[in-house]
Amino acid sequence: MDNLTKEQRRKNMQAIKATGTKAEVILAKSLFAKGYRYRKNNRSVFGKPDLTFKKIKLAIFVDGEFWHGKDWEIRKKKLKTNQEYWIPKIERNMQRDNEVNSKLSEQGWTILRFWSKELEKNLNTSILHIEDEINKLKTKK
Template identity: 55%
Template sequence: MDIFTTAQRSKIMSKIRAKDTKSEVLLAKALWKRGHRYRKHSKSIFGTPDLSFKKYKIAIFVDSEFFHGKHWDIIEKRPKNNAEFWQKKIERNMQRDNEVNVFLIQSGWTVLRFWSNDIKKNLFTTVRTIEKHIEEIHNRIYFK
């Protein structure tokens, strides 16, 4: 049972962002400070990654745990209200994420997906992971 009225819940849900989430902004600023230049939400790349490096064909997605189904198969606190809707929505999001990954990888892209809470807890590790991929691809391109 929801503790909020339908109108209150609607207002709360309307505040959830699809772009420029706190985790995404945190990661983007950290990469920018380290001298990395990227594109945000490039519609020319399939799946519209949150951050992308076209030069290196790296697509970065920052996924929220709830909407992208982290531990969906074992999660205990699934939504009780409108459960069928949420199950379909989250499972479709997970399916779409997989379709995007497959397409981009088959097109020669490196796909990096990070959970938003992991970015908040381990920002430096996340940045270093991205930098390692950039370095690896840079060396492959320029030092064949």
């Protein structure tokens, strides 16, 4: 059972952002401080990645654990309310992520996906991973 009223839950859900989340902002600021320049939520790239490096074709996504189905088989069983809405919605999000990955890969893009909580906890590791990928892609060109 939900601890909040329908109106409280509605307001909570409306407040959730699609772009500019805490994890995205932390990542973007860290990369900018290191001298990397990127585009945020570039609509000209399929799937509108959170960060793009268009010259080297690197797309970075920061995915929320709930919305993109991290540990989905376990979490799916823990959903208490409105399962007939949430299960198909989250499974469609996961399917869309796979479609975006395959389309971008076909177009020659390198895709990096990070879970938002892991990114917040291990920012330096994630930055190093991104820098390694950028260096690999720059030497290819």
